[in-house]
Amino acid sequence: MDFYYAPRGSGCRTVIMVAKALGLELNKKQLRLSEGEHLRPEFLKLNPQHTIPTLVDNGFAIWESRAIAIYLVEKYGKDDSLYPKDPQKRALINQRLFFDLGTLYDSFRRYYYPFVRTGQFGTADDFKKVEAAFEFLNIFLEGQNHVACSQFTLADIAILSSVSTFDIVEFDISKYINVDRWYAKAKKYTPGWEENWEGLQQLKTAYEDQKAAAILILLSSEQYDTDMDFYYTPLGSGCRIVVMVAKAVGVDLSKKHLDTSKMEHLKPEFLKLNPQHTIPTLVDHGFPFWESRAIAVYLVEKYGKDDSLFPKDPKIRAVINQRLYFDMGTLYVALANYYYKVFATGHFGTAEEFKKVEDSFELLNTFLEGQDYLAGDHLTVADIAILGSVSTFDALEFDFSKYSNVAKWYSNAKKVTPGWEENWEGALELKKVIDAKKNAATN
Structure with missing residues (x-):
C-alpha cells in the first residue's frame, strides 16, 4: 500500500492515524510539493488532481483523506466501530466529515493561508469564521464524549487532525469548553497521535520562521411512508x-x-x-x-432497495467518496467563489477565480475519460451530486462544451437521473435571482 503524503498536511495525518487504528502498515512516499514532485507525470497518472494524500492499494489509486479513511475501514477494519453500518450513525459521521472539510478546515485555509502570499493573516471576518466553526463544534460536543455517536469514530480522527493544526498555530481552543475537554482526551486515546504531533512540530518550525512553502504543503493536501x-x-x-x-x-x-x-x-x-x-x-x-x-x-x-447508488464494494465506494469531496471542495467552491460574489457585489468574481472554474472542469473531464459515469459502470450518488453542481454552471451559462467528456456525461445524466426536471427548475430560478442582482448593480 503506497501512501503519497507530506507529514505536515492535516489530511495526510488523518490517514496515518486511521491506518494506525486499523493496524495497517503504509509504504510512505513523501512528496515535496515545493519542488513540484506532485506534478511529475508518474504521479499525475495516479492522481490527475495532483493532491495529497493519495493511496495506491494494489494498483487502486484513491485520494481525498476522508475518502481514503472510509475505504481503509471498510476494506481492512476488523469491525465497523470506526464507521458503523447503522445509517443514522453513519449519517452523523458523514456530516461531521463534511463539516470538517467545508467549515472547520476551510476556516483555517481562509484565515491562515493568506500568510503564504502576503505575510499577513486573513481578515477579521475570516477570523470570525474560525471562531464560528469552533462554536459549532462546541455545540456538537455538548454532553458528548465524541464528535459523532457515543463511540470513537473516523469523525474524531479527522477533526482531531484539524483541531491540532489550529493548536500548533496557537489558536486559543480553551474558551470552547467542550472542544477543549474532548481534545485533551482524544490526544490520549487516538492511535497515531504521536506521529500526528511530530508532523505538526515540523509545521510549527516553518510557521514560526514564516516559510510560506511549508504552509503550502499543509494546504495542498475531499416511496416509503416516512415522517x-x-x-x-x-x-x-x-x-x-x-x-x-x-x-x-x-x-x-x-x-x-x-x-x-x-x-x-x-x-x-x-x-x-x-x-x-x-x-x-x-x-x-x-x-x-x-x-x-x-x-x-x-x-x-x-x-435504497439495493446498494446500486452507493455500492458496498470498498473500491467503488472510495471513488464515490472522492468524487463527493471533489464536488464539495473543488467544483462547488469554484462555483461559489466566482458566481456567488454577485450576491455581495453585484458582479461575478475575478479572472483568477474563473480560472479555478476552468481548472475544476478540466479535472472533471479527466475523471470521465473513457467513462460513462463518475464511479463504476452505472449511476451513483457521485453522478447525482456532481449533476447538481454542473447543472448550476449550465443554468448560469458557463460553456463547458470544450470539455467533451463532461458534455457527453452531462447529456446522458440528464436523461437517466430521477428528479432532473425539478433540479433544472431550481437552477433556472437561481439564474433569475442572479440576473436580477447583476441588473440592479448595473442600474
Missing part, C-alpha cells in the same frame, strides 16, 4: 441533490421551504434542529442532520 421533514430552497444545488436522490430511492420528502433572505434559517426553532443553520437539513423521525452529500448517502443506505 421526513426537508428544510431547503430550490435555488441551492445541495438541496436539489437531495431531491434527486430521494426521487431515485422512492422517498417522499415533506418539503419546508426556508427563505434565507428573510433569515428564516436563523429562527430559534430551526437552530434547535441545526445549530450550524445550514440548508439542506433533513429530519427523519426526529433525527436531524445536514450537509447534502451526507444526507444523500444516508437516504440510499437507509431507504
